[in-house]
Amino acid sequence: MKGRTSPSDKVTILTLQEMKRRRKKIVALTSYDFNTTRLLNEAGVDIVLVGDSLGMVKLGYASTLPVTVEDMVYHTKIVARGNSRAFLVTDMPYLSYQASAPDAIRNCGRMLKAGAEAVKIEGGREMVAIVRALRGAGIPVMGHIGMTPQSVHLFGGYKVQGRKRAQWAKILADAKALEKAGAFAIVLECIPAGLGRQISRAVKIPTIGIGAGPACDGQILVVDDLLGLTTPPSPRFVKRYADLRGVMRRAARDYTLDVRSGKFPDLSHSYS
Numbered sequence: 575m576k577g578r579t580s581p582s583d584k585v586t587i588l589t590l591q592e593m594k595r596r597r598k599k600i601v602a603l604t605s606y607d608f609n610t611t612r613l614l615n616e617a618g619v620d621i622v623l624v625g626d627s628l629g630m631v632k633l634g635y636a637s638t639l640p641v642t643v644e645d646m647v648y649h650t651k652i653v654a655r656g657n658s659r660a661f662l663v664t665d666m667p668y669l670s671y672q673a674s675a676p677d678a679i680r681n682c683g684r685m686l687k688a689g690a691e692a693v694k695i696e697g698g699r700e701m702v703a704i705v706r707a708l709r710g711a712g713i714p715v716m717g718h719i720g721m722t723p724q725s726v727h728l729f730g731g732y733k734v735q736g737r738k739r740a741q742w743a744k745i746l747a748d749a750k751a752l753e754k755a756g757a758f759a760i761v762l763e764c765i766p767a768g769l770g771r772q773i774s775r776a777v778k779i780p781t782i783g784i785g786a787g788p789a790c791d792g793q794i795l796v797v798d799d800l801l802g803l804t805t806p807p808s809p810r811f812v813k814r815y816a817d818l819r820g821v822m823r824r825a826a827r828d829y830t831l832d833v834r835s836g837k838f839p840d841l842s843h844s845y846s
């Protein structure tokens with residue numbers, strides 16, 4: 575492996591490990607479509623995640639629970655066609671990996687056939703056997719602990735996890751167990767910044783935070799939140815870098831006014 579990564583180097587698991595070792599922050603974003611994925615690659619994003627947040631930000635569901643394996647295969651194929659440099663990870667939807675190892679291997683394997691380079695599954699120590707089985711089948715696994723959205727009903731809402739001493743210890747133990755089982759990275763969602771720091775120091779694999787503080791080895795956001803496409807209010811951990819809702823609404827309104835007034839199309843947009 576080369577000592578340094580240039581923007582054109584394809585990101586692999588080895589690149590991510592090297593970035594952790596060199597304390598170079600890993601940049602991750604979700605994507606669900608071709609054009610966005612191309613733009614994220616042009617911007618130099620290291621990991622593109624086809625998140626099951628797809629269900630909430632693109633499919634109009636109230637949670638990620640209704641998302642299916644077919645939904646994820648379909649969007650993984652689209653994103654893979656737009657991807658070039660970034661490491662491509664696909665989220666496994668609810669009930670596609672929890673029931674049994676053979677189930678998990680079959681469903682996760684479909685994501686690799688669709689173009690993903692790794693899969694992400696939610697859960698800690700209870701997922702150790704599944705992580706081992708997936709690795710055994712040649713499938714790289716990213717863990718996801720803390721506030722895991724597929725367990726929203728268990729948590730009684732999208733609430734910060736790990737504030738209580740016992741919860742803190744459990745999440746730390748989950749991270750260590752996932753590393754031992756062979757996960758190549760872990761997403762830490764909505765936990766105190768101190769816990770994010772402690773886990774990031776305790777494990778050798780990269781931690782990717784979302785609402786887990788600045789000490790994580792990398793950060794991830796839902797791209798629609800970052801672009802200001804989702805409806806406020808957003809969780810505290812979201813930083814909006816653009817107001818695309820405003821831009822899109824204004825463009826559609828200007829077009830509406832122009833068509834109604836006869837201003838569009840003019841001769842420059844017509845054929846002789």
Ligand code: KIV
Nearest residue numbers: 604625626627665761
């Ligand atoms: O589905 C998703 O977008 C995710 C990220 C928020 C980590 O799991």
